[in-house]
Structures are given as structure tokens and as C-alpha cells.
Amino acid sequence: MSSHDERLSAVKKDYLVNLAKKGKRLDGRGPDEYRPITIEKHLIKNAEGSAKVTIGNTMVMAGVKLDVGEPYPDTPEEGAMTTSAELPPIASPTFETGPPREDAIELARVVDRGIRESKFIKLDQLCITPGEEVWIVFIDLHVLDYDGNLFDACSLAASAALQDAIIPGERLGKGENRPLPLGSPPISCTFAKYADFIVVDPRLEEDEVAEARHTIALDENGDLRAMQKGLTGSFTVEEIKNNIKRAQIHAKNIRKLLEE
Amino acid sequence: MLIKDGIRMDGRKPDELRPIKIEAGVLHRAQGSCYLEWGGNKVMAAVYGPREAIPRHIQHPLKAVINARYNMVPFSVSDRKRPGPDRRSVEISKVTSEALEHVVFTGLFPRTMIDVCIEVLGAEAGTRCAGLTAAAVALADAGIPMRDLPVACAAGKIDGTVVLDLAGDEDCEGEADMPIAIAPRTEEILLMQMDGHMTYQEFEEALELALKGCREVSKLQKEALLRKYETKNEVAP
Numbered sequence A: 001m002s003s004h005d006e007r008l009s010a011v012k013k014d015y016l017v018n019l020a021k022k023g024k025r026l027d028g029r030g031p032d033e034y035r036p037i038t039i040e041k042h043l044i045k046n047a048e049g050s051a052k053v054t055i056g057n058t059m060v061m062a063g064v065k066l067d068v069g070e071p072y073p074d075t076p077e078e079g080a081m082t083t084s085a086e087l088p089p090i091a092s093p094t095f096e097t098g099p100p101r102e103d104a105i106e107l108a109r110v111v112d113r114g115i116r117e118s119k120f121i122k123l124d125q126l127c128i129t130p131g132e133e134v135w136i137v138f139i140d141l142h143v144l145d146y147d148g149n150l151f152d153a154c155s156l157a158a159s160a161a162l163q164d165a166i167i168p169g170e171r172l173g174k175g176e177n178r179p180l181p182l183g184s185p186p187i188s189c190t191f192a193k194y195a196d197f198i199v200v201d202p203r204l205e206e207d208e209v210a211e212a213r214h215t216i217a218l219d220e221n222g223d224l225r226a227m228q229k230g231l232t233g234s235f236t237v238e239e240i241k242n243n244i245k246r247a248q249i250h251a252k253n254i255r256k257l258l259e260e
Numbered sequence B: 001m002l003i004k005d006g007i008r009m010d011g012r013k014p015d016e017l018r019p020i021k022i023e024a025g026v027l028h029r030a031q032g033s034c035y036l037e038w039g040g041n042k043v044m045a046a047v048y049g050p051r052e053a054i055p056r057h058i059q060h061p062l063k064a065v066i067n068a069r070y071n072m073v074p075f076s077v078s079d080r081k082r083p084g085p086d087r088r089s090v091e092i093s094k095v096t097s098e099a100l101e102h103v104v105f106t107g108l109f110p111r112t113m114i115d116v117c118i119e120v121l122g123a124e125a126g127t128r129c130a131g132l133t134a135a136a137v138a139l140a141d142a143g144i145p146m147r148d149l150p151v152a153c154a155a156g157k158i159d160g161t162v163v164l165d166l167a168g169d170e171d172c173e174g175e176a177d178m179p180i181a182i183a184p185r186t187e188e189i190l191l192m193q194m195d196g197h198m199t200y201q202e203f204e205e206a207l208e209l210a211l212k213g214c215r216e217v218s219k220l221q222k223e224a225l226l227r228k229y230e231t232k233n234e235v236a237p
Helices: A003-021 A101-118 A151-166 A205-210 A237-259 B088-102 B127-141 B166-172 B200-235
Strands: A037-041 A050-055 A058-069 A079-086 A125-131 A133-145 A187-194 A197-200 A212-218 A224-230 B019-026 B032-038 B043-052 B064-070 B113-121 B149-157 B163-164 B178-181 B188-198
Touching: A003 A187, A003 A205, A003 B113, A050 A151, A058 A151, A079 A101, A079 A151, A079 B178, A101 A151, A101 A187, A101 A212, A101 A224, A101 B088, A101 B188, A125 A187, A133 A151, A133 B200, A151 A187, A151 A237, A151 B127, A151 B163, A187 A237, A197 A237, A212 A237, A224 B088, A237 B188, A237 B200, B019 B064, B019 B127, B019 B200, B032 B127, B064 B088, B064 B127, B088 B113, B088 B127, B088 B163, B088 B178, B088 B188, B127 B149, B127 B178, B127 B200, B149 B166, B149 B188, B149 B200, B178 B200, B188 B200
Parallel strands: A079 A133, B064 B113
Antiparallel strands: A037 A050, A050 A058, A058 A133, A125 A133, A187 A197, A187 A212, A212 A224, A224 B188, B019 B032, B032 B043, B043 B113, B149 B163, B149 B178, B178 B188
């Protein structure tokens, strides 16, 4: 980061902090308000499942592909899943081409943990021949427009694309096509903290000045399935507990959007 | 069955840590170092720097960059691990760097980087906590100015019981794992990850346990640092 960016970010931060003191955010939202969320499914013909999610101006496309592969030795009768994320240059002037770097890897792994730990994909129903052949589910997240809060946008896009996905039995000569067996999706809620102000669904400027980030993935009972604290700042124990309680309320509302 | 009559498979009570041994200043070339054993985990950490940050584009005009690299050696796990960074170690390196950066007075060393090398020589669940705990001691041993000595510990859930410091099979077959790192003086949370399934009540219980674990390990870190200087005094003429 150049000194110019540094000054700009300091100015931006001052502005955001002054707003925060009045309990306000750049776009007039309260600290506990999400931007509008849209979910569109079934957009890409060649994908087994696909979805586009927007949260405010942030836009993420998720695609699901299935392939036949070998199971892991310790789970011979279960399918497998993998999640990858790309932050391509189309989405932001600060994104660069090349293999995924640590930001993209962290993002993909946090989304993956939410889906995996909530047992959203019923991997035990993805066995073809025990120990030999199972279905492998590939979730690919492609960020198209970066205006903050990629964690929630990617998690939501992944869940929506999975809901849209079929098992392509016919294409791969493994029986009839059928829907991907699913349980209940995880809902991810992300908070950003700057100057002791904690906001849900940080937009770009808030992401940029954030000192600490907390992502919480909840199941349909509001139980915790995955969490990640990120960035160099810290949270107090009380702040962490508070974030979880706030997330439990948001998750209920967001879950309705996925069920529509 | 991972827990029976309140006793775990390795004989521990739910709120008991595995045996931990910490030694500061064990390497010659590094500016600071630490060897740590935590149950079956064997971890070596070393610190180089502050030194000029290279490549130059990673330099920060106002502060030092903390560059922690968590690495598992190929023979540290039962199935050989392919050498080099995988996605898991990239993520752990990132969250560890971020946690350490919070306590280092990075503003004193603009345009530099402080390299923190964490080599997991033997692994048995909880390596990221062991690595971060060792890295903190190595940073102190290197004389890097810090506002606190970070410490990490995990709590989780096995057979429906919230327990401290998951080991071996508990990690593979347990229901939840939550590693945290704190700055012990203020008990701010510097690192927190969680996977598995916990209700909010179980989470609160696990957090309490993990904090208790951190406090215990924190004592051992400080003892290790003091011990290094005691030995030095003995050999001095």
C-alpha cells in the first residue's frame, strides 16, 4: 500500500468513525442493517447448479459441478466436496490475476466450513460404489463486483447454487439425473469492527477500514457451525457473544430468502 | 466413546490440558526461537527481523509487516504430507500473522518485515495453538517490542461434553473444535475459529474453558522466558 492510499484510508476512517459516533453509516444504514439481498438461481446451462447473489453492489456468481471420483480412504462410502474462490481483476482495481492468494483461500475455506459442518450436502448419499466411486461436488465462487462483505455473499451464493444443483447421472453414465441431496443450509453473518463500532454486512469502505472481522455460520436452530475471526484487530469476549446473538436474528431473515 | 465417567481416553478431566513443555532460545541463527511440546505436538518457532521487507511492494510506509509461516513437515502426520504450503497452512499462516500483528509495536519499524517461522515437527491436534504460542515466545526471545504475550488454546465438544484442548481422536471424532488466541492482559480475542456444532450455551462454556486454558499456558510461556535468563546467569563467570 502506498503512502497515498494510507492517507486516503486515514481520512476515510476518520469520516466513518465520526459517523459511527452518531450511530450512522455511510449509506444511512444502522449498525444492524443488511443491504438488500438478491438471489437468482439456474443461470448457467453447463453447470450442475448455479446462482448469482448480490448484497448491495457486491455480486458473486457460484457454480456447482459434479464429477465421479475416488472417495477419501477414511470415508469410503461418502462423496466429497471442495470449495474454491477467485478474486479476479474484473471485480476490483485491487484484484490481480494468478492463482488464489491468502485472501481468496481464507474466503473459500470459511465458506467451505459452514457448508461442511452444517452437513448441508448429504455426502453419505453420494456413494456410487463403496471405496471406489463417489460423487465429488465442486463449488466455485467467482466474485464479479467487490463492494464489501464477500464472506456472506459467497456463502449465500454457494448455498443457492447447491439448491439448484442436480446429480448429472445421465451425462456421466451413472443412472438418472436427480436433485443433489441436501439438508438445511448454513447462514453466514459477518461483522466488521472499526473504532469500537461493530457493523453487520460491511460495505467496501467499511471493509477497508475494518480492524477486525467476525464471521459466524449458523444452522436452522441458530446453533453455531463455524466461525472465523479475521484481521489484526481484536474483539472483547462480550463483543463476540453479542455478535453471535445479533447473527442469530439476521440469519432467520436471510434463511427465508433462500427458502423462497 | 471418547469420555467415560467424566474421564477422557488419555486420562484427562474435561477441563485439563495436555502436558506442555516450553523452551525459549533454542536456535543459534535465529534472533529469537522457541521449542514447544504440547501433548504429541512438537513445534519449533523462530523469528528473523525486523529486516527490510522484500519484495518491496509488501513494504508498509508506517509499520512493520508480520509474516508468519506455518508449515507442517512431511513426516509430522501419519500419511506423509506433501511439502510446501497447502490451503490449510496458508489460512493458518494468515490468521496467525494477524493475531501476532495486534500485539507487536509495528509502528516502530516502518518498511520492515518480521518473519515468524513455525515448523510443526510432530502433530497431534491443536497445532495452530501450539504454533502461535511458540511464535509468541520466539518474538519475545527476539526482543521484539510487544504490548502483550499472546497465547492460544482450544476448547471443543466430545460426546456432548465441552472439554479443553482436544487431542488425537477427540479432534477427529469430536463434535466441535474452537481454537482461540488472546492477549492475556486484556483478554481480547486475537484469533478465533470454530467448526462443528455447538449451541450458544455450549459456546459460552467452551469460551470460558479456552480462556482458562490460555491463562494456564500463558504462565508456562513466561516461566520459559525467565528460565532462559536464569540459565544464562548461572554460566556467566
